[in-house]
Amino acid sequence: MCSSCLPWKTLLLLSLAVLLADFTEIGALAGLSECESATIDDVNESLKKYSKCLPDMIAKGEKASINFLAWTLQEALDLLRPAQEQFCKQLTPCPRPVAPKNGGLVCVTIDSTQYCKPMCNKGYDFGFLRSSRLYEVCGNATGFSWTTQLIGGKALAVCNPSEMAISGAKSAYFPSNSTCVHTLASPEAQAEQLNIFLKEIAEQGIDVSVRDQGADCILCGY
Structure with missing residues (x-):
């Protein structure tokens, strides 16, 4: 072998x-x-x-x-x-989000608002339909609590075993030859996922030029 x-x-x-x-x-x-x-x-x-x-x-x-x-x-x-986790700068007073097991979160902070995009590994899919719900938000507009479909306030998504990945946007899944943990171990892979997310946010009219680059982060679920 x-x-x-x-x-x-x-x-x-x-x-x-x-x-x-x-x-x-x-x-x-x-x-x-x-x-x-x-x-x-x-x-x-x-x-x-x-x-x-x-x-x-x-x-x-x-x-x-x-x-x-x-x-x-x-x-x-x-x-x-x-x-x-200590390498991930958390926006105060937002609670640190909980990444889904078998997946992770790609997070950025822009204008005192934190945006986190849930992602699943290959072989898993979201427990809720997320094709039009790319990310969750925490900031002043949300009362510094996370927008989430789940009960509890910190878990932003669930990745369940699935042969098909159809509940989320195409970019909400780690590449088939990788996982969240593998991505976290590669600076190049991290930069790729962060750049994809920043481009998606910019397309929604958010000014990514004022983001706190020190808060760019990928969290993996265990």
Whole structure:
């Protein structure tokens, strides 16, 4: 089996598992001295190193080791996800919107108003018809609460398993060869989705030239 055949998120988790296996082979996780000198780039390089041989290595793994690594990975992801959200500048006093699981949100802030476009991954579709409802808004005109079809006020959309993507606009779906998480990992893919959204907003008469560029953000649901 080739590593390129694996979904990106699965590949990431398996890559982290192999990286942690390096540490557990010597009987312990990295000590404080290793942590002080290591960087995120070091981790990324290790993931690249093992990406081609992951399937065979995981297939040979023992039950106890795989279970331990799965727990360790979940602990790591629980730390990474809040850290990712910190890179998204939130408009005060609007509550931080909740991105749909199996999809995400593309958000921009213009003239003290935040606009977020819900998007679904391939294989999922919106729970409500959104073909003419491209984005949700929070700002002074909405009483600093989100316009949403859902109860609760923060969740802006739901992405349900579906073989067909027909409920939303054509641009409201991540490309078939990508996902929200994959897009978030690529600066070029992020810029592409943000530019698409800005163009769509501009076509509705909103002056995107005054947007807060520091608030451009993509949030993924988990």
